[in-house]
Amino acid sequence: xxxxxxxxxAAFRTALLQRFACRVTLRSCVDGAGGCTSxxxxxxxxxxxxxxxxxxxxxxxxxxxxxxxxxxLGAQALPFLLAFVYFVVSKKQGQRLYxxxxxxxxxxxxxxxxxxxxxxxxxxPRIKALTSSGGYGLPSGxxxxxTVAWLFFAKSVGKKWIWACCLIFVAxxxxxxxYLGVHFISDVVxxxxxxxxxxxxxxxxxxxxAPRLTQLNLLVQLGLAAGSTAVLLALGCGARWLAExxxxxxxxxxxxxxxxxxxxxxxxxxxxxxxxxxxxxxxxPFGLSGSWWKRVAGFACALAGAWLIREAARSLPHVKWEPVxxxxxxxxxxxxxxxxxxxxxxxxxxxxxTSGPTMTHSCSDGTAR
Numbered sequence: 001x002x003x004x005x006x007x008x009x010a011a012f013r014t015a016l017l018q019r020f021a022c023r024v025t026l027r028s029c030v031d032g033a034g035g036c037t038s039x040x041x042x043x044x045x046x047x048x049x050x051x052x053x054x055x056x057x058x059x060x061x062x063x064x065x066x067x068x069x070x071x072x073l074g075a076q077a078l079p080f081l082l083a084f085v086y087f088v089v090s091k092k093q094g095q096r097l098y099x100x101x102x103x104x105x106x107x108x109x110x111x112x113x114x115x116x117x118x119x120x121x122x123x124x125p126r127i128k129a130l131t132s133s134g135g136y137g138l139p140s141g142x143x144x145x146x147t148v149a150w151l152f153f154a155k156s157v158g159k160k161w162i163w164a165c166c167l168i169f170v171a172x173x174x175x176x177x178x179y180l181g182v183h184f185i186s187d188v189v190x191x192x193x194x195x196x197x198x199x200x201x202x203x204x205x206x207x208x209x210a211p212r213l214t215q216l217n218l219l220v221q222l223g224l225a226a227g228s229t230a231v232l233l234a235l236g237c238g239a240r241w242l243a244e245x246x247x248x249x250x251x252x253x254x255x256x257x258x259x260x261x262x263x264x265x266x267x268x269x270x271x272x273x274x275x276x277x278x279x280x281x282x283x284x285p286f287g288l289s290g291s292w293w294k295r296v297a298g299f300a301c302a303l304a305g306a307w308l309i310r311e312a313a314r315s316l317p318h319v320k321w322e323p324v325x326x327x328x329x330x331x332x333x334x335x336x337x338x339x340x341x342x343x344x345x346x347x348x349x350x351x352x353x354t355s356g357p358t359m360t361h362s363c364s365d366g367t368a369r
Contacts, residue, residue: 043117043138043186050184055126057179064130067176071131074142074173078149079306083340085153087299087348091288093156095278097149098341100202102274104148104195105141105267106232111194112136113239113259121181122251133182136243136258139191140183146173147195155199218279225275229268236264265326269333276334277341286345286354298353302344309335 082101086094112135119137121129135141147170154166174192177183213221240259247255288295313332319325348354 043115046186047118047120047123047184050186051120051124051127053185054120054178054181055124058127058130058181061128061130063179067179068131070172070176071142071180073150073169074146074177078145080303081149081153083299083302083306085156086340087288087302087344088292088295090156091286095281095341096202096206097152097156098274098337099278100152100198101145101149102267102271102337103202104144104198106236106264106271107194107198108139108141108144109135109264109267110232110236110239111139112141113236113243113264116243116246116255116258117184117187118248118251118254119182120184122254123248127181129182130180131182134257134260135263136255137183138187139194140174140177140187141191142177143170143174143183143188143191144195146170147192148198151195152199214282218283221279222276225272225279228275229272232271233264233268236268237261240264261322261326262329265329266333269330269335270337272330273334273337273339274341277338277343281342281345284342284346284349286349288354294353298344298348301348301351301353302340305339305344305347306336309339 078101082094082098085097115138116136117138119129119133120127122137150166150169154163170192174188177188178185213224216224240261243255243259309332313328313335316328319328345354
């Protein structure tokens, strides 16, 4: 720990010198451009400062295993959190969280293509990539997902100890992504800002539009879901097209894989599935059971079904023709959220694990059908 502290002190001195140098460079850029500097140019200047810090922070990489586990709180743990909120805590809050989370996932890919900025290990040999990563750097997907999911969950529950735990989760995910060498500090800060902005914007838009949307007939709601999906897909593909050929020669080999559209199509599929599922389940008498064991049992059943869908999608042979591959990504993403938000509740209703009426109805002669 003493060696790490000494390294950080040295890095701090070096970073200060670099900061003054970057100020001079930035001023010259602004003057030369007539007072207009692109965000990408500013980020490249910030990266020069951050690289020294990240290299010193990694040190001998002895904390990599722990940091990988911390990182799971921003990815692998989130599907469990979303399902827990929907099937155990609150149906309404779960629907809101699912919708907001899928929106944030789509915007993540759009923004990554729009900024097309590198990851630390792409540009600095001293920094090691201690975990797998795909796509461009800014913003951090793990941190954005953690910010949206954990903080929305804390906001929904409203208890101080939940807030404390969720803030700690977001903090350790943020630290881990920098330590693992896959994100700049600025990627993490940007993800915080975007996540908080999405939560705020969602609350504002929902208050103004929810009363009208719920009164629309089903076909109009489905049409809005399809239209919104098409618009988001178009934005993502347009941002990806603009990123084509703009990567630096120093890391353009990484940029080829970063421009893959699979993640965008999977995320928009999840968004579409969420929109369809929420619209349909609103017309089904589904509510959480008053019994906690039934809620937990329903939660487990829904996760089991989601696991089967995921494994079925993984077992499909890889299709080399990109259009078909992207369609399959869209369908698999949509199937997952549609299952969680609509199909699983129907099955739980039939199993009498919800507060709504069961699938059996009494006939006039007293028999069940």
